[in-house]
Amino acid sequence: MRVFLSVLTMLFYAGPAAAQASAPSLHMELAADHVDITTGFNGTSVVVFGTTGGPGDVIVKLKGPERTVIVRRKGRALGTWVNRDNIEFRRVPSYYDYTVSLGKAALAGYPALLREEEIGINNLGFYPEDEDEDAVTIGLFRDSLIRKMQEKGFFPVGPKVLSFLNPGFFKASFDLPPGVPMGIYTVEALLVTEGKVVARQSKTLQVGQVGFNARVYLFSNNHSFFYGVFAIMMALISGWSAFTFLRRD
Amino acid sequence: MQIYLPIAEMSVPAESLAILGVAVGFLSGLFGVGGGFLATPFLLFMGIPPAVAVGTQANQLVATSVTGVLGHWRKGNVDFHLGGMMTVGGMGGAVIGIFIFRLLQHFGHIDVFIGISYILLLGSIGSMMLFESLQAVMNRSKVTEDVQAISQREFFRNLPYKMRFTKSRLYMSALLPIAVGFFGGVLISILGVGGGFVMVPAMIYILGMPSLLVPGTSLYQIIFISAFSCILHAVANGTVDVILALVLIAGGVVGAQVGVRLAKRIKGAPARVALALIILGVCVRMMAAMFIQPADLFSLDVRP
Numbered sequence: 268m269r270v271f272l273s274v275l276t277m278l279f280y281a282g283p284a285a286a287q288a289s290a291p292s293l294h295m296e297l298a299a300d301h302v303d304i305t306t307g308f309n310g311t312s313v314v315v316f317g318t319t320g321g322p323g324d325v326i327v328k329l330k331g332p333e334r335t336v337i338v339r340r341k342g343r344a345l346g347t348w349v350n351r352d353n354i355e356f357r358r359v360p361s362y363y364d365y366t367v368s369l370g371k372a373a374l375a376g377y378p379a380l381l382r383e384e385e386i387g388i389n390n391l392g393f394y395p396e397d398e399d400e401d402a403v404t405i406g407l408f409r410d411s412l413i414r415k416m417q418e419k420g421f422f423p424v425g426p427k428v429l430s431f432l433n434p435g436f437f438k439a440s441f442d443l444p445p446g447v448p449m450g451i452y453t454v455e456a457l458l459v460t461e462g463k464v465v466a467r468q469s470k471t472l473q474v475g476q477v478g479f480n481a482r483v484y485l486f487s488n489n490h491s492f493f494y495g496v497f498a499i500m501m502a503l504i505s506g507w508s509a510f511t512f513l514r515r516d
Numbered sequence: 517m518q519i520y521l522p523i524a525e526m527s528v529p530a531e532s533l534a535i536l537g538v539a540v541g542f543l544s545g546l547f548g549v550g551g552g553f554l555a556t557p558f559l560l561f562m563g564i565p566p567a568v569a570v571g572t573q574a575n576q577l578v579a580t581s582v583t584g585v586l587g588h589w590r591k592g593n594v595d596f597h598l599g600g601m602m603t604v605g606g607m608g609g610a611v612i613g614i615f616i617f618r619l620l621q622h623f624g625h626i627d628v629f630i631g632i633s634y635i636l637l638l639g640s641i642g643s644m645m646l647f648e649s650l651q652a653v654m655n656r657s658k659v660t661e662d663v664q665a666i667s668q669r670e671f672f673r674n675l676p677y678k679m680r681f682t683k684s685r686l687y688m689s690a691l692l693p694i695a696v697g698f699f700g701g702v703l704i705s706i707l708g709v710g711g712g713f714v715m716v717p718a719m720i721y722i723l724g725m726p727s728l729l730v731p732g733t734s735l736y737q738i739i740f741i742s743a744f745s746c747i748l749h750a751v752a753n754g755t756v757d758v759i760l761a762l763v764l765i766a767g768g769v770v771g772a773q774v775g776v777r778l779a780k781r782i783k784g785a786p787a788r789v790a791l792a793l794i795i796l797g798v799c800v801r802m803m804a805a806m807f808i809q810p811a812d813l814f815s816l817d818v819r820p
Contacts, residue, residue, distance in 0.1 A: 304520055305520065306519060306520050306759075307517070307518060307519070307520065308518070308520045308527055309518040309527060334818050334819065335818070335819040336816055336817070336818055336819065337624065337816070337817040337818075337819060338814060338815075338816055339624050339814065339815050339816075339817060340813050340814055341810060341813045341814075341815070342813075346807060347628065347632070347806045347807055348806060348807070348808075348809060348810055348813075349625065349628045350624040350625060350627075350628065350815070353624060355819065361818075408814070411814035412814075412816065414814075415812075415814060415815070415816050416816075445518060445520075445526070445527040446525070446526040446527060448525070449525065476520075476522055480520060480522040480759075481522075483522040483523070483758060483759065484522040484523065487522075487523055487750065487754055487756070488754065491750045491751045491754055492747065492750070492751050494750050494756070494758075495746055495747035495748075495749070495750030495751060495756060496747065497758070498575045498746055498750065498756050498758050498761065499575070499578055499743045499746055499747065501575075501758060501761070501762070502575055502576065502577075502578035502579035502582070502743075502746075502761065502765065503578060503579070503582055503743075505579045505762075505765050505766075505769070506578065506579035506580065506581070506582030506583045506765075507582055507583075507586070509579070509583045509765075509769040509772070510582070510583045510586040510587065511586075513769065513773055
C-alpha cells in the first residue's frame with residue numbers, strides 16, 4: 268500500500284514535470300505574410316524563421332493552391348504534331364518546395380512519414396481523374412507533369428538546406444519564380460523525431476498582384492464588360508492621338 | 517527589364533515586347549498592312565497563352581485601324597454604307613469565332629488550329645505576293661485583265677435584299693458584304709488578325725469595289741468588329757491584357773512613324789518582295805513547329 272501510494276505520488280508530481288521538460292515545441296514566422304506581384308515583379312524569395320524546443324529535425328514545406336491540371340501529349344496525325352492524349356490530374360499544387368534539416372538519405376528511412384506529410388515530389392497527393400488508364404501511362408504522364416513543373420520553376424529542383432542560426436533557431440528560404448501562380452499558399456513546419464511528427468505549425472502566405480496590376484486584374488474579373496469597353500476606349504484614344512499628333516503625311 | 521502582365525499572369529521582358537510593337541508598327545507604316553499576322557505568332561513564340569495573344573490583338577487592332585482610317589476618311593475614301601453592312605456580318609462572325617475558339621480550347625487543339633490557319637493564310641498570301649512583286653521587279657508589264665467581280669455573276673445577281681451602294685457605284689445583294697464581313701469577324705476572333713490581307717482582295721474581286729475605297733472601308737469595319745471581338749474576349753474568356761496591348765500600341769506608333777518615312781524613299785515592288793519574304797519566313801517557322809517532332813511532347817493546361 269505504501270509502495271503503491273508512493274508510486275502514485277511520483278506519477279502525480281513527476282508526470283507533468285517530465286512532460287513539460289521534454290514537451291517538443293515549434294514556432295515559426297514568415298518574414299512577410301504576403302508576396303506582392305507588382306509590374307516589375309521578377310521572382311522573389313519567401314523567408315521563414317522559427318524556433319524549436321526539444322530535440323528533433325525540422326521540415327518546412329511551401330505549397331501553392333491546388334488546381335486541376337491537364338497533361339497533354341502530342342502525337343502524329345497527318346504528318347503534323349497535335350495533342351492527342353490527355354490525362355487530367357486533380358489537386359496538383361501550383362507550387363511545391365520543401366527543406367529539411369536532416370539529410371535526405373536519413374529522411375528516406377521513414378517512407379510512411381513522407382507519404383503522410385506529402386514530403387518530396389513523389390509523395391504529392393495529386394491523382395489522375397481517369398483511373399481506368401493503365402498504370403504505365405499514368406506514370407508517364409505524372410512524371411511529365413512533374414518535369415514540366417520543375418522546368419517552370421514551380422517545383423524547384425535545387426537542393427535546399429535548412430540552416431540553424433543557433434541551436435533551436437532555424438531559417439528556411441524558398442524561391443518563387445517570376446511566373447508564380449497567385450493564390451493562398453501554405454507554409455508548414457514540422458518537428459520530427461524518429462519518424463514521428465511531434466510538433467507542427469502552419470501559416471498562410473498570400474501571393475497576389477498589388478497596386479495598378481491588382482486593379483487591372485480585379486477590374487477584368489469583376490466587371491469584364493466594362494473592362495472590355497475601357498480597353499476599347501484606350502485603344503480608340505491612342506489610335507486617334509497617334510494620327511492627330513504624329514501626322515503620317 | 518521584366519514587365520508583369522496582369523491578365524496573362526506572367527512576366528516577360530519589356531524590351532522584346534516593345535521591339536515587337538515597333539517592328540509590327542514599322543511594317544504597317546511601310547507596307548500599309550495591319551501587322552496582326554506577325555504580332556500574334558510572335559506573341560505565341562514568346563510563350564503568351566494563345567487566348568491572351570488573340571484577345572489582346574483584337575484590342576490593339578482597334579488602335580491601329582483608327583489611326584489608319586482617319587487618313588482615308590479625310591480623303592473621302594471610306595464607303596460607310598458598305599462598311600456598315602460588312603460590320604453587321606462581322607459581328608455575327610465574331611460571335612461564331614469566339615464560340616469556335618472556346619470549343620477548340622476546351623479540347624486542347626487551339627494551338628494546332630491557329631498554326632494551320634496561319635500556315636494556310638501566310639503561305640498563300642506570301643507566295644502570291646512574292647510572285648506578283650517579282651514580276652513587277654523584273655519589269656514585266658502585267659496585263660491588267662478586267663475581271664468581272666463575283667458579285668456581278670448570274671447566281672449572285674439573283675440573291676435577295678438588293679441594295680444600292682452609291683459611293684462604290686455598286687448594286688448588289690446586301691448578303692455579299694455581310695458574308696465577307698462575317699469571314700473577317702471569324703478571322704479576328706480566332707486568329708487575332710484584322711485580315712486586311714484577305715479582306716482587301718475579297719472586297720476587290722468578290723464585291724467589285726473600286727480599289728481606292730477598299731483600304732479605308734476595310735479599316736473602318738475592322739474598328740467595329742475588333743472592338744466587338746475585344747469585348748467578347750473580355751467577357752467570355754477574360755483574356756484581354758491592356759498592359760500588353762498598351763506596350764504593343766506604343767511600340768506600334770513609334771514603328772509606324774519610321775515605316776512611313778522610309779516608305780517614301782524605297783520603291784514599291786522591292787519592298788513587297790521583302791514583305792512577301794517576311795510573311796513566308798513566319799509561315800516556315802510555324803510549319804517547322806507543326807511538322808518537326810517537338811523536343812517535348814508533353815504540355816500542361818490548367819483547368820480554370
